[in-house]
Ligand SMILES: C=CC1=C(C)c2cc3[nH]c(cc4nc(cc5[nH]c(cc1n2)c(C)c5CCC(=O)O)C(CCC(=O)O)=C4C)c(C)c3C=C
């Protein structure tokens with residue numbers, strides 16, 4: 001068996017941990033474990049000790065090494081693993097598109113008497129009416145994971161959020177008006193929660209599923225107080241973002257960390273977090289299902305160009321703060337395309353990033369620029385695939401379906417299609433249920449021992465451990481959102497934006513310290529007594 005981790009040893013042996021990985025939970029790209037002629041079911045790994053926390057820090061570990069698991073001697077100089085493998089032949093292997101019922105709660109993981117299992121779905125939230133738009137934007141911009149001010153200026157976070165949200169609200173409201181006057185997120189997430197709860201029940205795990213939104217109702221705080229009053233004892237935290245970003249799952253987990261820290265009940269509640277799940281077989285197959293269906297709606301399916309459009313983040317998040325979002329996104333698209341090709345669909349594909357705001361540089365290539373280029377290259381059939389989010393929202397319904405569709409047609413693309421968001425797609429929901437069941441043994445346990453979790457760029461863990469594994473320094477990042485924009489070139493815009501930002505900050509400092517100025521006149525800042 002080609003499993004080089006087996007030879008490593010660790011000096012400071014103390015506790016012993018036993019893991020059981022179900023074969024279906026192994027990601028596709030774990031070449032070390034998935035051999036062409038054999039499948040490993042119930043791979044039992046005994047770790048003799050807690051792995052060094054430095055292993056969890058992403059920065060010193062090149063990405064390829066994360067993916068060759070613990071084979072690297074420079075990451076784990078001396079770890080010894082006892083591995084017993086129940087090897088089965090390919091004939092024993094269940095069909096690739098697994099039955100959702102295959103993963104069931106092992107009797108050892110079943111909630112014991114008096115135990116109550118909860119699942120907390122974390123999501124962004126969206127305004128439900130046009131009046132909600134400005135306060136929703138205020139909550140978003142008041143988030144230090146969206147606008148991270150220099151330490152000295154942190155006290156300006158809320159006035160600045162008030163300022164920016166007031167400026168942006170009319171443009172955002174236009175978008176929400178175009179999709180019926182509000183975001184469908186609350187409704188869709190509630191449906192996903194119900195579907196997940198049913199799927200868990202079907203898999204023998206009675207669990208209550210809660211929804212905690214970051215920027216709008218039902219707020220995470222509301223979900224947490226419900227969790228407390230329901231007396232939940234074991235909680236699995238599941239952000240509804242397939243890929244991890246500091247600005248999304250990271251922000252929600254940061255909030256959760258603060259809530260947990262201040263509450264005695266929560267501090268003692270056993271919990272674990274599934275930080276990202278883009279590499280799960282069920283999710284990947286569900287995406288491939290949707291793509292396959294849409295590809296065959298085109299007259300010439302073989303000529304379709306599959307165009308993945310992900311929500312962007314500012315480049316600094318990835319380059320300065322170590323956000324794994326871009327790497328996870330690229331890997332995710334690769335996995336989905338492999339699954340699509342396995343179905344005999346050999347279309348070309350592209351990944352681009354949408355929804356940038358403000359003068360700073362965002363992840364490239366940009367969706368709008370790429371659509372124009374594809375048009376110029378003679379692409380006639382384009383299938384857009386939103387890939388960073390699992391519900392319909394303003395950026396699928398307005399930006400993709402209206403703006404980008406129009407742009408594509410103007411750029412020479414003749415036939416346009418769009419893959420719907422996953423919503424309650426059965427394979428997807430079944431896979432989320434499996435993810436919860438697989439995470440259960442690690443509730444309250446030392447999640448660093450989860451080999452499978454380490455496969456992902458952000459490992460499974462408790463909120464606190466997890467947040468320590470990325471962005472630990474919480475570097476200051478330039479605000480992604482423009483306060484002001486003018487100029488003719490990109491660089492002029494950037495510098496003008498920065499100068500304007502400084503000017504506005506200065507203005508705000510003066511306002512806050514003197515208690516006088518336009519913002520006070522508008523009632524945006526409270527009067528100083
Ligand atoms: C994975 C998804 C998302 C990432 C990454 C993300 C980063 C990010 N977003 C903004 C600014 C805005 N986002 C807005 C809405 C919005 N964002 C996401 C997802 C991600 N954001 C969703 C699903 C939604 C829509 C919610 C809904 O109501 O349907 C908005 C408001 C809309 C608008 O005015 O365009 C803003 C603003 C930043 C700055 C950022 C990274 C730093």
Ligand SMILES: [Fe+2]
Nearest residue numbers: 124311312355
């Ligand atoms: Fe966003």
